[in-house]
Structure formats: structure tokens, C-alpha cells
Amino acid sequence: MEALVPRPAREVAAGVVHVPGWLDLDAQAELVVACRGWARGPAGMRRVRLPGGGVMSVRTVCLGWHWEPYRYVRQVDGVPVKPFPGWLGDLGRRGLADAARLSPALTADPYAPDVALVNFYDADARMGLHQDRDERSVAPVVSLSVGDAGVFRLGNPLGRGRPWQDVVLESGDLLVFGGPNRLAFHGVTKVLPGTAPRGIGLDAGRLNLTLRVTGLP
Ligand SMILES: O=C(O)CCC(=O)C(=O)O
Numbered sequence: 001m002e003a004l005v006p007r008p009a010r011e012v013a014a015g016v017v018h019v020p021g022w023l024d025l026d027a028q029a030e031l032v033v034a035c036r037g038w039a040r041g042p043a044g045m046r047r048v049r050l051p052g053g054g055v056m057s058v059r060t061v062c063l064g065w066h067w068e069p070y071r072y073v074r075q076v077d078g079v080p081v082k083p084f085p086g087w088l089g090d091l092g093r094r095g096l097a098d099a100a101r102l103s104p105a106l107t108a109d110p111y112a113p114d115v116a117l118v119n120f121y122d123a124d125a126r127m128g129l130h131q132d133r134d135e136r137s138v139a140p141v142v143s144l145s146v147g148d149a150g151v152f153r154l155g156n157p158l159g160r161g162r163p164w165q166d167v168v169l170e171s172g173d174l175l176v177f178g179g180p181n182r183l184a185f186h187g188v189t190k191v192l193p194g195t196a197p198r199g200i201g202l203d204a205g206r207l208n209l210t211l212r213v214t215g216l217p
Contacts, residue, residue: 015179
């Protein structure tokens with residue numbers, strides 16, 4: 001469906017590129033099927049427990065490496081992490097190549113993501129402002145969103161305060177962040193229930209995949 005208000009692909013901040021509708025409906029539906037498979041145990045989707053005792057409201061499953069606050073490990077609950085599939089790396093490379101055309105701060109090659117964090121947000125889930133800083137590599141993060149739209153808050157690399165800007169990520173949208181904003185604080189302030197497109201196999205909730213390069217051996 002064509003948007004009433006045009007959503008052009010654009011560089012939101014230096015090295016941060018938003019490409020609305022990057023995945024077509026078939027590709028979104030395929031990702032939903034893949035995420036359902038990854039969500040199943042063992043090493044399936046769970047809520048991450050934070051060192052302070054809190055529990056994240058999103059549910060997460062990791063591929064390639066398991067992220068636990070604040071490091072990457074190869075096992076989760078004593079079982080190996082699910083593999084990072086080659087096709088997902090190809091998708092990430094294509095995403096970065098398309099984003100790099102819109103940003104002089106991004107370079108496309110070579111890009112070999114080895115971890116994906118697959119997050120599921122129900123209507124009440126949020127993600128507080130944080131940096132993706134447990135990777136040793138400064139390679140860009142490629143983010144894909146499917147299902148209900150979410151309000152993504154892009155802050156700055158210096159702290160959780162302003163300036164920030166809110167970008168609505170809809171189903172099929174690509175967001176890449178790298179360059180001077182690779183360590184920008186970011187989060188998801190809300191999910192917009194009832195906004196998922198029909199026919200992708202996800203009637204409620206939001207999936208987000210971030211592909212990253214750990215830089216770990
Ligand atoms: O859900 C999103 O769009 C962002 C996810 C995120 O910030 C993360 O996984 O670190």
C-alpha cells in the first residue's frame with residue numbers, strides 16, 4: 001500500500017540511513033517464518049535479565065553469538081547458539097550497499113555480520129536508550145523491522161540526553177547506523193499496535209533484527 005505521506009529514503013544523521021519499504025511483503029513474510037523457527041527452543045527467544053535485576057520487556061533470540069549483558073558468548077543455557085545463516089549475511093550486505101549510496105559516511109565493503117539479535121516487541125514492550133558497544137568492530141549495524149511499526153529514537157553518541165530524533169520504523173524498513181553515529185544512543189519508545197500489514201503472517205507485535213560484526217575470533 002502506498003503511503004499517504006511520502007517516506008523518502010534519507011540520511012537521518014551522518015552515517016544513519018533509513019530506507020522505508022526496503023523489504024517487499026514476500027520478503028517480510030519469509031523473515032517472519034524464519035523468526036518463528038529461531039524463536040523455538042533450545043536456545044530460543046527469551047527476556048534478557050539485566051545485572052541490576054530488571055528484565056527487558058522485549059523478547060530476544062540471538063544467532064551466531066548470544067548477547068548477554070554485556071558480552072557475546074557462544075552458548076546459551078549450556079546449548080550452542082543458533083547459527084547465523086549465510087542468507088542473512090547476504091541480506092545485510094545488500095542493505096548496507098543500498099544505504100551507503102545515501103551516505104558518504106558509510107562504506108559498503110567488506111561487510112561480514114556474524115551476529116543477529118532478533119527482538120520481538122509486544123504492544124507494551126520498549127527498549128531504553130542504549131549504545132550497541134559490546135562489539136569490537138566499528139562496522140555498521142543493519143536493522144530490519146517487520147510487523148507493527150515502532151518509534152525508534154536516535155540520540156547522539158555522547159549521552160542519553162538530547163539532541164535526539166524519532167523515526168517511525170514500519171514493516172519492511174531498513175535502518176543502517178554507522179560512521180560517526182555507530183555508537184549513538186538509541187531505543188524504541190513505543191510500538192504502534194494494529195499497523196502491521198496484512199499477509200506477512202504476523203498479526204500483532206513487532207520484530208526487529210539487528211545484524212552486527214562482533215570482531216570476535
Ligand atoms: O528495535 C529496534 O528498532 C532497535 C533494536 C535495538 O536497539 C537493539 O537491538 O539494540
